[in-house]
Amino acid sequence: AQSVTQLGSHVSVSEGALVLLRCNYSSSVPPYLFWYVQYPNQGLQLLLKYTSAATLVKGINGFEAEFKKSETSFHLTKPSAHMRDAAEYFCAVSVSSGTYKYIFGTGTRLKVLA
Amino acid sequence: ETGVTQSPTHLIKTRGQQVTLRCSSQSGHNTVSWYQQALGQGPQFIFQYYREEENGRGNFPPRFSGLQFPNYSSELNVNALELDDSALYLCASSTGTSGGTDTQYFGPGTRLTVL
Numbered sequence: 001a002q003s004v005t006q007l008g009s010h011v012s013v014s015e016g017a018l019v020l021l022r023c024n025y026s027s028s029v030p031p032y033l034f035w036y037v038q039y040p041n042q043g044l045q046l047l048l049k050y051t052s053a054a055t056l057v058k059g060i061n062g063f064e065a066e067f068k069k070s071e072t073s074f075h076l077t078k079p080s081a082h083m084r085d086a087a088e089y090f091c092a093v094s095v096s097s098g099t100y101k102y103i104f105g106t107g108t109r110l111k112v113l114a
Numbered sequence: 115e116t117g118v119t120q121s122p123t124h125l126i127k128t129r130g131q132q133v134t135l136r137c138s139s140q141s142g143h144n145t146v147s148w149y150q151q152a153l154g155q156g157p158q159f160i161f162q163y164y165r166e167e168e169n170g171r172g173n174f175p176p177r178f179s180g181l182q183f184p185n186y187s188s189e190l191n192v193n194a195l196e197l198d199d200s201a202l203y204l205c206a207s208s209t210g211t212s213g214g215t216d217t218q219y220f221g222p223g224t225r226l227t228v229l
Contacts, residue, residue, distance in 0.1 A: 032214040043116065043204055043220035044157070051215040090156050094214040099170030101147065102206075102218060104156030 002027040002095045004074075006105035014113045019063075019078040021108045023091030026072065032094040033074045034102065035065055039087045047089075050074060061085070086112045116140070118207050118221035126227045132193045135224045139186040139207030146188045147218060148180060151202040163188060164210050192226075200228045 007022040025031050030052055036044040048059025055067045065076045076089060088109045092102040117140040127133050139146050145164045149157035159172035163182035177193040186207070192199055202225050206218035 034217075036220075041222075043118070043120075043222040044206075045116070045220070046217055049215065049217060092156075094216075096214060097170060099162050099164070100214045100216060101159040101162060101170055101172065102149075102157070103159070104149075106156050107154075 002029075002031060002093050003103055004033070004091045004093050004105040006089075006091050006108050008108055009106065010109050010111065012111040012113060013081045015083055016080050019076070019081045019085065019110065021076040021089050021091075021110065023065075023074045023076065023105060024072050025074060025091075025093050027093060033065075033067065034092040034094065035059065035063070035074075035076050036090045036092060036104075037061075037087050038090065038107075044090065047076070081110075081112045083112050083114065086110055116219040116221065118205065118219050120203075120205055120221040120224050122224060123222070124225045124227075126229065127195050128229050129195055129197060131195050132191065133195060133226060135190045135192075135203050135205075135226070137188045137190070137205035137207075137221055139188065139205070140219060141186055143186060143207035143209055143219070145208045145210030145216070146182055147206045147208070148188075148190045149204045149206065150174075150199075151204060151223070152198075153201070157204055160190070195228045197228050200226060202226075 033050040035047040091105040147162040148160040151157040162170040182188040208216040
């Protein structure tokens with residue numbers, strides 16, 4: 001069965017520091033992977049997605065993620081954190097079971113310290 | 115803004131009652147999915163509709179049901195509410211034409227509290 005695991009339910013970084021949010025996947029077929037962000041009291045917004053076209057995927061707000069098959073990882077990074085990046089981040093895999101549905105990780109709450 | 119709206123924003127019900135949550139998808143999006151997000155958890159897939167037919171279901175009991183209408187609106191109905199049904203309910207729309215790479219656009223959610 002396909003799944004994703006997010007390591008670290010809470011991550012704190014200083015403003016201007018590197019952001020690294022970890023996501024590992026489990027899949028017997030080439031996966032389609034997504035990163036979403038959820039701000040307080042809001043729905044989920046797509047940051048980026050991996051569709052097998054390129055292993056380094058650039059998204060919105062300066063975020064990017066690299067698909068590494070050998071490590072079954074799809075970690076999200078941003079070179080310099082900003083206060084507005086404080087939110088909850090979810091990694092998801094698209095799973096085929098008659099239709100396509102998302103399987104989400106449990107989320108990582110990012111805190112940015114001034 | 116994703117162009118997906120949900121109503122109501124918040125709802126309080128008592129155990130045993132029934133509730134209907136509503137979603138308005140982006141125009142042209144023939145697929146709508148519903149998710150349940152319990153506090154501190156990631157969203158869990160409830161079911162998906164494509165062109166008014168249910169075409170996929172997660173591990174939720176039959177008291178969770180839905181409808182999709184031709185005008186890109188949809189409903190999630192929950193009967194015989196239980197305390198554990200307290201959660202944020204999210205709908206997400208997509209074109210349904212790109213298979214596994216389809217991007218799902220999420221609404222802001224309805225926060226349901228069951229007392």
